[in-house]
Amino acid sequence: MVEEGGLRENRLYVVIALVIVIAVVIAVVFSSREIKAAYVPDGFLNNGWSENLNERESSSGLFGLEKWCSLTYRIGGAYPANFTVATFKPLIMMDENDLIAKAQETIQDASQQGIVVDNNTETSGWRILNNGHKTSYITYDGNDTSKTPYEEVMVIAEIWNCGNSGTSIICIGVAQITDYAHNVTSVNTSSWEKIVSDRGGVLGFVGADGLIYNVVCH
Numbered sequence: 001m002v003e004e005g006g007l008r009e010n011r012l013y014v015v016i017a018l019v020i021v022i023a024v025v026i027a028v029v030f031s032s033r034e035i036k037a038a039y040v041p042d043g044f045l046n047n048g049w050s051e052n053l054n055e056r057e058s059s060s061g062l063f064g065l066e067k068w069c070s071l072t073y074r075i076g077g078a079y080p081a082n083f084t085v086a087t088f089k090p091l092i093m094m095d096e097n098d099l100i101a102k103a104q105e106t107i108q109d110a111s112q113q114g115i116v117v118d119n120n121t122e123t124s125g126w127r128i129l130n131n132g133h134k135t136s137y138i139t140y141d142g143n144d145t146s147k148t149p150y151e152e153v154m155v156i157a158e159i160w161n162c163g164n165s166g167t168s169i170i171c172i173g174v175a176q177i178t179d180y181a182h183n184v185t186s187v188n189t190s191s192w193e194k195i196v197s198d199r200g201g202v203l204g205f206v207g208a209d210g211l212i213y214n215v216v217c218h
């Protein structure tokens, strides 16, 4: 009887020890998983661009172990545009192909909001941003079908991993380039240019104040 009681006690101690170890591991993991949203510094938000505070979002899954948050910037006027920077803190860093796939999925989902891209116009490439990161991007031509008449848009998704902060970044930009509603037949890429320009003009527009080019992630 004595021996059996001892065995039971031992088991109890093992269980208690396990619970403590698990609690410590969870505490350590949680404390190291604070997420800081990548953002565009205010100095680059000029000529009508501002953050859309209503679309500031954050969430966490897997009991808080996988977190994300996003900031959205926009410009109104005749050639409106939206630019979203989403920051993810996955348990395991995603590889670039997974990130691009996630971005592609997001763009296809945008059809629910009327942004329909022409998949035949997809282009892809890479560049180095002002923050030093090498990125991968894809672009599309498309239409905003939520408007009458439809207006033409250009769409970009650009992704990178930020080793310094342990985060993955996905940027999505959508810019309207036509104003058929006011019978303007020429294309105006000013909002698109603000989203994609960089010092080298990789996407066709040279400028040091591009929104993606100046994202701060660490």
Ligand SMILES: [Zn+2]
Residues within 6 Å of the ligand: 131, 133, 161, 162, 163, 164, 165, 216, 217, 218
């Ligand atoms: Zn970074």
